[in-house]
Amino acid sequence: MDASEIARLKALMEWEGRRTAPPRGFPTLLDMPAARYTSPEYYALEKERVFRRSWLFAGHIDEVPEPGCWMRWHNAGDPIVIVHGMDGVVRAFYNTCRHRGAPVVTEDFGKSSRLMCGYHNWTYKTDGTLVGVPERQDFPPDFDMSCRGLIPVRCERLGNVIFVNFDDEAMPLKEWMGPLWDEWAEFAFDRIRLAARHSFDLQCNWKVAMEANMEVYHVPFIHPETVAPLVDPKRNLNTMYPNGHARMLAPPPRTTDREHVRAIDSPPGWKQIESVGELGRTCTQSYTLFPNWVSPLSNYFVPPLVFWPTSLTTTRLELVTMALDWGDEPAPDLWTVPDDTQPGGRQMSPIILEDTQFGEAIQKSMESAAFKSVPLSYQEARIYSFHQSLDRMIGVDDVPEELRVEQVIGEEWTWPNEPRDALLSEEAEASRDAAE
Ligand code: FES
Numbered sequence: 001m002d003a004s005e006i007a008r009l010k011a012l013m014e015w016e017g018r019r020t021a022p023p024r025g026f027p028t029l030l031d032m033p034a035a036r037y038t039s040p041e042y043y044a045l046e047k048e049r050v051f052r053r054s055w056l057f058a059g060h061i062d063e064v065p066e067p068g069c070w071m072r073w074h075n076a077g078d079p080i081v082i083v084h085g086m087d088g089v090v091r092a093f094y095n096t097c098r099h100r101g102a103p104v105v106t107e108d109f110g111k112s113s114r115l116m117c118g119y120h121n122w123t124y125k126t127d128g129t130l131v132g133v134p135e136r137q138d139f140p141p142d143f144d145m146s147c148r149g150l151i152p153v154r155c156e157r158l159g160n161v162i163f164v165n166f167d168d169e170a171m172p173l174k175e176w177m178g179p180l181w182d183e184w185a186e187f188a189f190d191r192i193r194l195a196a197r198h199s200f201d202l203q204c205n206w207k208v209a210m211e212a213n214m215e216v217y218h219v220p221f222i223h224p225e226t227v228a229p230l231v232d233p234k235r236n237l238n239t240m241y242p243n244g245h246a247r248m249l250a251p252p253p254r255t256t257d258r259e260h261v262r263a264i265d266s267p268p269g270w271k272q273i274e275s276v277g278e279l280g281r282t283c284t285q286s287y288t289l290f291p292n293w294v295s296p297l298s299n300y301f302v303p304p305l306v307f308w309p310t311s312l313t314t315t316r317l318e319l320v321t322m323a324l325d326w327g328d329e330p331a332p333d334l335w336t337v338p339d340d341t342q343p344g345g346r347q348m349s350p351i352i353l354e355d356t357q358f359g360e361a362i363q364k365s366m367e368s369a370a371f372k373s374v375p376l377s378y379q380e381a382r383i384y385s386f387h388q389s390l391d392r393m394i395g396v397d398d399v400p401e402e403l404r405v406e407q408v409i410g411e412e413w414t415w416p417n418e419p420r421d422a423l424l425s426e427e428a429e430a431s432r433d434a435a436e
């Protein structure tokens with residue numbers, strides 16, 4: 001990010017801190033229908049139209065580091081195997097044998113130059129080609145092995161991070177990410193290693209869990225000791241991007257004691273990503289990568305929280321920490337701590353416990369007659385924009401009217417458009433006039 005962009009964003013954060021109402025021209029966010037969190041019909045649309053069409057975080061190259069390495073992955077439902085091919089290319093396939101559907105690999109991780117189904121030993125190359133069928137002569141003479149390879153799933157990488165997409169027609173990952181592709185360049189995705197990856201089951205709809213990480217309105221109330229010293233919610237600047245992505249950017253409160261920030265934010269022994277610029281070093285910035293990844297990005301970590309719907313009312317939360325190689329130090333793990341009740345076990349860190357504490361109760365409330373609709377403030381606009389994107393991904397006309405959100409946040413409030421720039425200049429002009 002260049003110096004003028006940094007200066008512009010700093011000025012906008014200060015402007016957010018001074019404003020006394022939502023910015024002029026910002027649309028009124030209409031109540032969102034409550035049933036978006038409880039309707040089986042809406043959930044089915046999300047699964048089919050959003051999770052089958054979006055780029056999804058699948059893993060890190062450290063999990064399949066060498067040619068021949070493979071890993072199972074089933075966070076999106078279907079059984080998938082991610083394979084580091086003998087030719088160096090990382091691919092994803094349904095872990096489904098083309099003979100009678102047995103799983104081709106049955107361990108979570110492994111390494112082999114061929115993938116062999118254990119049922120009748122059909123054998124595939126690491127590029128998915130079927131190359132071995134025992135008793136081949138007993139199949140019809142025109143049995144064409146070349147069209148019975150493993151069924152591929154789109155698989156692309158952002159540096160070391162592996163994404164998959166079930167939609168053969170989907171745009172490439174780079175295009176999907178849009179401006180984030182370049183904005184994230186300073187976080188060294190091609191050098192960060194996988195330090196920790198854990199998952200926990202939550203008793204609430206995936207959006208309930210995720211939205212706790214998509215606004216800073218809650219920070220002073222549920223994170224008074226943990227996040228509040230690092231983030232000034234008043235000076236938070238939200239930016240919406242195309243395809244449903246978004247960013248929050250906020251400086252620490254003016255009252256924060258620098259030593260306190262350093263103690264939380266600059267842990268000894270962890271290597272800094274030198275290429276990270278001023279905002280990543282001095283502010284908290286967190287990105288939503290639509291649909292289910294939220295990650296603060298800083299000069300120490302790329303630590304995504306990834307939210308997987310496992311049913312209408314349950315979620316698997318993945319807590320991932322990626323960082324530069326930590327050498328002989330213990331691997332950093334931003335989101336989990338040792339669980340004293342089980343040897344080697346991990347539990348969610350205090351911040352994550354704070355964020356997830358209400359999930360189950362919220363879900364229960366949402367299923368009661370008392371939960372009518374969701375009013376959102378300007379500060380919570382990232383949540384509204386996320387819901388607009390869900391509906392757009394599903395196809396607005398295919399969302400039953402009683403479940404739909406109105407598409408009120410338009411392109412004029414989406415990157416690269418920034419109406420707040422004009423409001424800021426207007427303010428500067430007015431104060432110049434007043435001084436004259
Ligand atoms: S099901 Fe895989 S070889 Fe028969």
Ligand SMILES: [Fe+2]
Nearest residue numbers: 212213223355
């Ligand atoms: Fe939070």
